[in-house]
Amino acid sequence: MSGTLPEWLHDMPLLKLDLSHNNINGSIPKLPLTLNRVDLSHNYILGPVPQNIGDMVPTLEFLSLADSLINDLIPNSLRKIVTLTILDLSKNMLFGNLPQCWGDSREIPPLWVMKFSSNKLSGIIPSSIGHLSELGWLHVNNNSLYGELPLGLRNCTSLIVLDLGENGFSRNIPGWIEGLESLRILRLHMNMFNGKIPSQLCQLLVLRIIDLANNNLERTIPRCFGNLTGMVLDESSRAEFRQNGRLTA
Structure with a gap:
């Protein structure tokens, strides 16, 4: 399918809209208020994510605009979508900072997946992400x-999964990371982290993949890395390993 998204789309009482993997171009029009799932990924959509998207689709649960030509800032109104579970804006041309808004509302989105990879974003990770x-x-x-x-x-x-690779993060790898007890993939590849590898990483007992390459780390690998039993790949974990590999690609 090619061409632009029609304006009359707004008048249709749709719950799900999936037009992914096509040749659709143009900008994102006004969407139906009733939508709970939108997948427009892998197209040639131009322009910004609507700044009022939080008011446009307030009950949205899934939003993927990945692998397109979307530019401009990430709209702060995303925080208004208190039902949002999966957000994928990766592989676009978004610029500016990550939204600082995740703690500004009493109702925090139940986000499970958040992907902003392969854009032109700058600045720091906002502390409000902890909400x-x-x-x-x-x-x-x-x-x-x-x-x-x-x-x-x-x-x-x-x-x-925590993937912070190919950025400019610096200072030491923090010891508090040991509190992320569910972490299975930690990717800090190609940053500017320095100092020693913290032994607290050894407390991540279910960790399967760790990538600290291309940093400014020094001294030795902690001996307790031998206790990371989650990295022992047996037959029962091969299927899960392959699935995680696909999802992080």
Whole structure:
């Protein structure tokens, strides 16, 4: 399918809209108020994410605009969508900072997956991200983010995948990361972390993949890394390993 999205789309009482993997171009029109799932990924959609998207689709649970040509800032009104569970804006041309708004509302979105990877984002990770206590997947890799990891991130104790690779994060890898007990994939590839590898990483007993390559780390690998039993790949874990590999690609 090619062409632009029609304006009359707004008048249809749709619950789900999936037009992914097509050749659709143009901008995002006004969407039906009733939608709870929108997948427009892998197209050629131009322009911004509507700044009023939180008012446009207030009951949205799934939003994917990945792999397109969307630019401009990430709208703060996303925080108004208190039902939002999966948000994927990866592989676009978004710029500016990550939203600072995740703690500005009494009702926090139950976000489980949040992907902003492969954009042109800059600035720091906002400390308010710590309010997303149900967050399981955070991908901000391949951007121009910098600074040290915010202390608020330690409150995201449901994290399974944390991908911060290909950015400009610096300072030490924080010891509080041991509190992310559900973490299975930790990717800090190609940043500017320095100092020693913290032994607290050895407390991540279900960790399967760790990538600390291309940083400024020094000294030795902690001997307790031998206790990371989650990295022992037996037959029962091969299927899960392959699935996680696909989801992080």
